[in-house]
Amino acid sequence: MILNIIDALRMSPNRYLNMGLAFQISIPLTRAAPCVLPAALDRKHERRPRVSAARASNLTSSKKTPVPLPEAVDAVFIGSGMGALTAAADLASKGASVAVLESYIIPGGSSGWFERKGFRFDAGASMIFGFGERGTTNLLTRALATVGKRIETVPDAVQVRYHLPDELDIKVHRKYDEFLAGLIKRFPHEEKGIRKFYGACWSVFNSLNCMPLKSLEEPNYLLQVFAAHPIACLNLLRFIGRNAGDIARDHIKDETLLKFIDMECYSWSVVPADLTPMINAGMVFSDRHYGGINYPVGGVGRISEEIVAGIEECDGCSVHFRARVSKILFDSTGAACGVKLVNGRTVSAKAVISNATRWDTFGEKGLVEAERVPPSEERFRERYVKSPSFCSLHMAVREKGLEVGMSEEQGMDCHHIMLDDWDEIETARDGKGTLFVSIPTVLDKSLAPPGMHIFHVFTPSWVDEWEGLSRKEYRAKKEAMLETIVARLEKKLFPGLKSAIEFSEVGSARTHRKYLGRVDGSYGPVAKKKLPGLLSMPFNRTDVDKLYCVGDSTFPGQGLNATAFSGFACAHRVAADLGIIGSLPGPIDRFLTDLLSRQRLKL
């Protein structure tokens, strides 16, 4: 869901140019001293002054003199999504030299942003998990703290309000008891089942939330975590091969309630409960009541801006924009040893980490040449497919015109999910399926001028719907999507919306493909068939020596908090491989890791 570059350049070319130039920064080549890090997690919040996106980008660079791309680093990252930034920050904090190469002009990938006429829009992610203060699952708070950063957030009292068929109007309150009371009121005959299903989610979450979260393919860590938390580990083993739908069906019989649970899963995993791993459901359905959903003041883009600033404060570490990688380089042993950019420049590295999707890394036109793609990637493609992309509407809306629809009962919650017909949940095209609505100005007024709201509305959409159109037809299709979606929202949620819109922009699956560098603009990999929970999702190592993946193509999948986990896990495995942290003796480590991978791949 990202901006149209032509419009962006038309509106403010210098700004984007400046942003690009601001990041032509580099570093000395030798191994760096560890940063003076990290800030304690309980450090007092500091409200940062609001700055424009361009200025904020310039400010993220703590280094005054632009320096060129490094020739060699410990770890080079392809892309700067949340997975890569977390891993880079963690490695930087451990003393490794890192270079992050991002093809776009700002960091964050799906958690990026753009500005128009004094409005700051979130390009993608807007409902943020993992920003809590307690436990170990608050991985975004931790990713920032790794490089000494922290962001002020606004707690959201309601995670989401569902407006579903069968007049199912459910608010997911931050307070668990309030959410449960609302659901039980609607399905009193299923009280026991509801408590059992969501109770199982808590059981998963509590087990995760008591242990340090690192790489599951680092046997030394696994042994330690088993020794320190045996009950929690055994409990996780009980759930790791299961899907949420199976557990829901163990306890619940009412078909409408089961459809609601499908929607609860679909709203973030884009597959129904049957295909949604229970570990992930446990995280999402519990963290929203534990750490809560918290909106970062100044917009979602602040997270990646701050992590970038933190990385750049570490010796030997840098982040580069307009730095598109065209291929991964290999040495004579077949191990990855660096990357080549589209401009012909190269960076050598002891570890190469791809934050591009699996398809963009190993696919037909991917970063790894066909003859080097290992057979395990074929197995991945047998199990996972690309989810659809989204069509996104970004709208600046006058508060005044909306008052008609904003009765106390209707409420102005930040996030809404709307569906008119259960059969349309996954399949409907042309804006007739599930609508996701995010109005971040409900929580943070600073994103828009006084009296204005930001609406980000999106719906699943496939790239094939947008291919083969002339320029005129493409524009007309965007217009038609806008009309259909606004009409649906006016009818059910926001009367007066149409006339309150000051301006709008529509992003298609093609927009996502282009600006996120994601194949077909896909939201991420989803199970092709019913799989044993998370068991067959690849970890960070690949079958190519010294080449790692990070981000939503790796365990545990989509979501900022999930990709932050993959980042921590990746940094841990890479640090062990580079000898930065201790691990079991090499051959034993390799034997155990391979054994674990082989067993998982059979599943």
Ligand SMILES: NC(=O)c1ccc[n+]([C@@H]2O[C@H](COP(=O)([O-])OP(=O)(O)OC[C@H]3O[C@@H](n4cnc5c(N)ncnc54)[C@H](O)[C@@H]3O)[C@@H](O)[C@H]2O)c1
């Ligand atoms: N509310 C939410 O939490 C929410 C909402 C929307 C999306 N998401 C999810 O957030 C997750 C974040 O994903 P992620 O960490 O895997 O990454 P990402 O897709 O967000 O970022 C990848 C980055 O890599 C860059 N890139 C790709 N190929 C490149 C190349 N060849 N050279 C240089 N740069 C290149 C892209 O420009 C992009 O910035 C995704 O799962 C996404 O679906 C979450």
Ligand SMILES: CC(C)=CCC/C(C)=C/C=C/C(C)=C/C=C/C(C)=C/C=C/C=C(C)/C=C/C=C(C)/C=C/C=C(\C)CCC=C(C)C
């Ligand atoms: C040996 C073995 C293998 C094992 C052993 C046992 C153990 C130890 C285990 C462990 C495990 C672990 C650690 C795990 C972990 C996990 C995790 C961390 C997970 C996470 C997850 C998360 C997630 C999934 C999240 C997500 C989210 C999302 C996606 C969101 C989204 C949202 C949306 C899109 C919505 C929007 C809406 C509106 C706007 C309305």
